[in-house]
Amino acid sequence: MDIDVNEYRSVFLEETRELIDQFEKSLLELEKDPNNSGAIQSLFRAAHTIKGSSASLGFDSLAKFTHSLESLMDMVRNSKIALNQNIINILFKGLDYIQEAVDDIEEGHNGDIDYTDLIEMIEKAKTSSIELSVSKTSSKVEKDITRSLEELNDIETGIINEAFIRGLNVFVIKFSLSQGCQMKYPRAYMVLKSLEQLGEIFKTVPSVTDIEQEKFDLDLVYYIVTKSSEEEVKNVVQSIAEVEMVEVMPYESTRTEHIQKAVQGGIEKDEKSEIKVKADFKKSQTIRISVERLDNLMNLVGELVIDRTRLIKISEDVEEALSGSESVTSLAEVTTHMGRTINLLQDEILRTRMLPVSHIFERFPRLVRDLSHQLNKQIDFIVSGEETELDKSIIDEIGEPLVHLIRNSLDHGIELPEERKAKGKPEKGRLKLSAKQEEGYVVIQIEDDGRGLDPDKIREKAKKRDIVSPNILDQMDDQALFELLFLPGFSTADKVSEVSGRGVGLDVVKSVVERLNGSVSLSSKLGEYTRFTLKFPLTLAIIQALLVKVGKEVYALPLNVVLETRFLEEEEVKSIQSQQVTLFRGEVLPVLRLADIFETPGKENFQDNFLVVVSTSDKNVVLSVSDLIGNSEVVIKPLGYIVNRVKGFFGATILGDGRVALIVDTVSLMSAVKEKNFIKVG
Amino acid sequence: MGKDNLTSDVYEIQLVVFKLANEFYGIEISSVQEIIKIQDITRVPKAPDFVEGVINLRGKIVPIVDLRKRFELGQTERTKDTRVIVVETSGNIVGFIVDLVTEILRFSSDSLEPPPPIFSGIDAEYIKGVAKVDERLIVLLDINLIFKGEEEEGLKMLEAGK
Numbered sequence: 108m109d110i111d112v113n114e115y116r117s118v119f120l121e122e123t124r125e126l127i128d129q130f131e132k133s134l135l136e137l138e139k140d141p142n143n144s145g146a147i148q149s150l151f152r153a154a155h156t157i158k159g160s161s162a163s164l165g166f167d168s169l170a171k172f173t174h175s176l177e178s179l180m181d182m183v184r185n186s187k188i189a190l191n192q193n194i195i196n197i198l199f200k201g202l203d204y205i206q207e208a209v210d211d212i213e214e215g216h217n218g219d220i221d222y223t224d225l226i227e228m229i230e231k232a233k234t235s236s237i238e239l240s241v242s243k244t245s246s247k248v249e250k251d252i253t254r255s256l257e258e259l260n261d262i263e264t265g266i267i268n269e270a271f272i273r274g275l276n277v278f279v280i281k282f283s284l285s286q287g288c289q290m291k292y293p294r295a296y297m298v299l300k301s302l303e304q305l306g307e308i309f310k311t312v313p314s315v316t317d318i319e320q321e322k323f324d325l326d327l328v329y330y331i332v333t334k335s336s337e338e339e340v341k342n343v344v345q346s347i348a349e350v351e352m353v354e355v356m357p358y359e360s361t362r363t364e365h366i367q368k369a370v371q372g373g374i375e376k377d378e379k380s381e382i383k384v385k386a387d388f389k390k391s392q393t394i395r396i397s398v399e400r401l402d403n404l405m406n407l408v409g410e411l412v413i414d415r416t417r418l419i420k421i422s423e424d425v426e427e428a429l430s431g432s433e434s435v436t437s438l439a440e441v442t443t444h445m446g447r448t449i450n451l452l453q454d455e456i457l458r459t460r461m462l463p464v465s466h467i468f469e470r471f472p473r474l475v476r477d478l479s480h481q482l483n484k485q486i487d488f489i490v491s492g493e494e495t496e497l498d499k500s501i502i503d504e505i506g507e508p509l510v511h512l513i514r515n516s517l518d519h520g521i522e523l524p525e526e527r528k529a530k531g532k533p534e535k536g537r538l539k540l541s542a543k544q545e546e547g548y549v550v551i552q553i554e555d556d557g558r559g560l561d562p563d564k565i566r567e568k569a570k571k572r573d574i575v576s577p578n579i580l581d582q583m584d585d586q587a588l589f590e591l592l593f594l595p596g597f598s599t600a601d602k603v604s605e606v607s608g609r610g611v612g613l614d615v616v617k618s619v620v621e622r623l624n625g626s627v628s629l630s631s632k633l634g635e636y637t638r639f640t641l642k643f644p645l646t647l648a649i650i651q652a653l654l655v656k657v658g659k660e661v662y663a664l665p666l667n668v669v670l671e672t673r674f675l676e677e678e679e680v681k682s683i684q685s686q687q688v689t690l691f692r693g694e695v696l697p698v699l700r701l702a703d704i705f706e707t708p709g710k711e712n713f714q715d716n717f718l719v720v721v722s723t724s725d726k727n728v729v730l731s732v733s734d735l736i737g738n739s740e741v742v743i744k745p746l747g748y749i750v751n752r753v754k755g756f757f758g759a760t761i762l763g764d765g766r767v768a769l770i771v772d773t774v775s776l777m778s779a780v781k782e783k784n785f786i787k788v789g
Numbered sequence: 790m791g792k793d794n795l796t797s798d799v800y801e802i803q804l805v806v807f808k809l810a811n812e813f814y815g816i817e818i819s820s821v822q823e824i825i826k827i828q829d830i831t832r833v834p835k836a837p838d839f840v841e842g843v844i845n846l847r848g849k850i851v852p853i854v855d856l857r858k859r860f861e862l863g864q865t866e867r868t869k870d871t872r873v874i875v876v877e878t879s880g881n882i883v884g885f886i887v888d889l890v891t892e893i894l895r896f897s898s899d900s901l902e903p904p905p906p907i908f909s910g911i912d913a914e915y916i917k918g919v920a921k922v923d924e925r926l927i928v929l930l931d932i933n934l935i936f937k938g939e940e941e942e943g944l945k946m947l948e949a950g951k
Contacts, residue, residue: 410848660832705834746833747852748881750843753836759843759850767831767845779835 116212119160123209126153127202128469134198135472141190144262148309150198151180155315157205159296161218169208169218172226176201179229181316188233197228259310263330266309267358270332275306277358278340280329285349291321294349299329301343306333330358398499401460408449408456409742412649415449416763418442457645461496464542464551467506468493471513471540478517485524485535486517492542497549501623501643505551508616512553512639513538520557520637530634532556549645554638560631562588572597582693589629593617621774624650626667626722642667652741652760652770655719656734658707661768663741663760668773670720670727672735680718689729691720698729704755704780723777743770754779799899804920805874806894806927807887810862813927814887815894815920820932822875822882824890827867841886844873851875853884860915878932894927896920901929 130153136146154177162170176198182188204225208218259267270277280302284294295318302308310330313323333340341355422442429435468490479486497505521527521536528534539554562585569575569591575583583591591597595614620627625643644650644667652663653672671691680689680698687698698718702710715731722728741760745751746769755776756769804815805824830842830853839858843850853873857865865871865886873884904916917929 413848707834708832744848744850746843747850748883749840749854750833750836750852753833755835756833759831761845761848761850765845766829767843767850769831769833769843 115164119164120209120213122160123157123205126157127206127209129153130202130205131473132469134195134202135476137190138195138476144265147180147184147190148262151177151184154180166208166212166218168220168222169205169212172201172204172208172222175226175229179233182233194232197225197232200225200228263310266307266332275332275334276336278331278333278337279356279358280331280340280344281352281354281356282327282329282344282350283325283352284327285351286325288325288349291323291325292319294347295323295327297347298327298344298350301347302329302331302333302340305335305340305343306331396459398460401456401499404456405460408453409649409744411449412453412740412742413761415446417765419446420763453649457498457649458496460499461645462499462502463494463496464502464549465493466502467509468540468542470506471509474510474513475517475538478514482517483523484517484521486521487535487537489537489539490541491539495542495544495549496645497643498645501625504619504623505641505643508619508641509540509551509553511612511616513540516553516555516557516637520555520559522557544645549643551641551643552638553641554636556636559633559635559637560589560592560629561633565589565591568597579694584693586630587692587694589631592629593627618774621668624665624667649740649742650770652739653719654736654739654762654768655701655717655732656736657701657705657732658709658713660705660707661736661762661766662701662705662732663739663768663770664719664721664730664773665770666738668721668723670722672717672719675716675718675731689718691727691729694727696720696727696729698731699780700731702733704776721773723773728773728777741768741770799897801895802898802901802920802929804894804896804927804929806891807872807874808889808891809857809860809865809887813891813925814856815927815929816874816876816885816932817929818893820876820878822877825873825875825884827871827873827886844884846875846882846884849882851882851884853886856885856887876932894922896922904928 130150133146133149133153136143137150140146154173158170158173158177161167161173179188179194179197183190183194188194204220204222208220211220212218267277282298284291288294299308299311308329308331311318312328317323318327331340337355337357341353344350344353344355419442422439426435426439471490472488475486475488516538521538522530522532524534527536537556539552541554542549542551544550565588566580566583569580569588570577574591574594574597593613593616597614617627620641620643623643625641627642628640629638630640631637651666653666653669654661654663656662680687682688683695687700688695689698690696700710700715701707702713702715713733715733717732717735719730719732719735720727721730743758744760746753746756746759755772757772757775758770759767760770762768803818805818805821806813806815808814825846828844830844832842833840833852836842836852839854839856841853841855843852845851855865857863865888868888870889871886872890873886874890875882875884900922901918901920904919915931917931920927920929
């Protein structure tokens with residue numbers, strides 16, 4: 108068979124990276140629970156597939172290497188050697204090597220990296236446990252002989268139990284290859300591969316290794332867990348050339364017994380392999396679309412959203428002018444219906460751009476494992492809500508900030524085991540990473556049960572740094588003090604442990620999050636916990652905004668930076684050294700007139716009636732505006748050529764009446780204001 | 790761009806001709822997207838002086854430049870003849886406010902003469918050439934260059950020239 112390597116290389120890379128992820132996940136599970144038979148099964152499968160596909164593309168050294176990993180795992184699986192930390196470490200290292208080889212292949216090489224040291228370690232691990240295997244040999248042989256079709260081991264019965272609980276089908280597929288079949292293994296492999304599109308093959312007779320070495324006559328039996336029907340399974344197998352006498356039977360014989368067992372065993376048993384089965388189903392139902400195409404769709408929908416807003420307004424106007432007419436009523440009906448449809452369309456398109464946060468969460472268990480080993484800390488890392496979805500553009504950006512926060516927690520938040528013990532806490536620290544959707548936002552939290560933050564130390568530090576004036580500092584409550592940690596350069600230079608180690612680059616975290624129209628907050632209790640809460644809009648292209656009037660002009664303020672709006676009462680605004688200020692939550696904030704900053708024509712001729720408190724990168728600021736229009740969902744459009752270099756805006760949006768309103772970027776606006784020495788801030 | 794080859798060197802040029810102050814100017818038709826009437830313009834605070842603001846052109850935000858201001862010929866008065874020529878230059882869309890769009894002209898490239906060093910205060914670098922058509926002098930503008938200066942020297946140069 109001729110294979111054009113280049114054509115398959117990218118498929119290989121993509122598939123192998125997925126398998127590497129699976130490998131890593133299972134390995135972490137196995138490390139936690141060495142008796143997790145599902146995990147070792149999944150490890151074995153991943154290695155096996157990598158071996159097969161790399162061999163078929165001619166990446167021989169990678170294939171050879173994964174083969175030796177696989178044989179090690181095979182010994183573990185068959186209890187020939189005991190699973191210990193040494194073997195886990197070898198497997199982790201092996202995973203890194205595979206990763207390295209895949210990177211090498213991606214760069215256009217052959218994945219020929221130096222595996223010798225690890226292969227040696229593997230061989231050593233195999234032989235060192237040989238005594239164990241000798242003592243077990245006799246029973247092993249016996250087992251092989253007695254293993255009939257109905258005889259399934261614990262893992263296999265486990266899989267079947269689970270399948271029944273979840274309402275999936277289990278089929279026993281018997282088939283034969285035709286007489287004189289020249290390529291027995293490739294045919295058997297093709298059947299296996301096509302069946303994997305439908306579900307999970309959890310057992311074959313003879314074993315996969317024997318099939319590979321063509322140690323079988325012509326008859327084969329596969330066991331599959333699948334959503335598909337008997338008919339579908341049969342069709343798939345029959346579609347493969349040189350396959351004859353296909354027989355698909357439901358695995359029913361001992362079903363009731365299995366259900367009973369399963370109920371006794373508890374339903375929560377091995378959730379992970381359940382997810383695995385689910386993931387396999389998903390795979391066959393997706394197609395890959397370029398992000399660019401989705402962006403285009405997104406833009407078109409944005410247009411429709413604008414038109415919807417306009418149409419609703421026009422329809423209202425017409426209704427007012429010609430109320431009572433029948434056609435006006437139907438116009439209103441059609442408009443409403445179309446508006447609803449466009450809403451749905453918008454939701455769907457937004458959804459296509461969404462990815463589960465597992466895309467980034469996946470790499471953290473390994474990070475936590477490696478870091479905790481390095482720091483000699485014991486960590487229980489709990490991840491939840493991985494399936495929560497976020498816009499791809501946000502997913503692409505938040506990896507680094509999260510890594511940062513996790514590092515912080517591990518490094519400075521969670522104490523060493525001795526220290527925890529002394530404090531009466533469990534020796535094992537707990538780090539929780541969670542994601543969930545909440546009213547149009549996605550909330551990601553990172554929480555540790557470590558030292559917590561010490562408000563007094565932060566206050567002390569802020570005094571030393573001269574960041575906030577001492578009398579304000581004394582008035583600040585804990586929450587306000589914690590917010591100081593997000594200021595640029597708050598504790599970058601010093602040894603971080605001084606303020607429980609927080610503050611390192613938190614300003615960077617904050618700026619990335621805010622650039623994505625998100626927000627970050629922090630709560631903590633000394634000696635108990637520290638929790639970071641990141642909040643993101645579901646998508647970047649459409650945001651909630653507060654529309655304000657400055658004279659006749661309309662501007663949009665992203666709602667995520669608006670802290671409060673209030674009616675402007677003269678006595679609340681005071682003048683200090685020609686700078687207007689007001690009190691907000693006990694803090695003195697500068698009041699800036701937007702009409703002044705924007706040099707609005709005729710600004711002397713109108714009054715400001717409202718104050719809007721907004722957050723900027725370093726300090727909250729109060730903006731005064733002439734009027735508030737209200738909240739609205741706005742589509743962000745890029746400002747065109749030349750204009751996009753003007754500071755203070757990150758785009759524009761089109762209002763219901765077709766006019767353009769600029770969307771204010773408070774962060775860049777304030778820095779522009781400061782540069783020009785318009786006013787002193789803080 | 791618009792090279793309908795007649796012979797090897799001579800080709801036909803099609804221009805959108807418009808008036809600024811009392812002069813006639815032309816932009817090659819291939820870079821003109823459309824010509825629209827002036828509409829509601831949203832001012833952009835702190836934008837360069839010649840940028841009038843932005844408009845909504847079928848859902849796209851398009852910046853509007855007053856060409857008179859750009860060439861320091863004063864400000865364009867808004868009349869019923871005032872038009873916005875929407876042009877596309879290297880992927881960017883910009884609208885130019887002009888006094889009046891007169892016609893679309895075709896002529897052969899060999900009637901194009903090199904620009905004089907200074908022409909009504911417009912820097913020669915923005916001018917591709919000058920054509921004489923029916924006793925009228927039409928200045929062919931190079932739109933790419935009009936903004937290239939912006940990109941490189943930035944707005945400083947402009948402010949210094951004020």
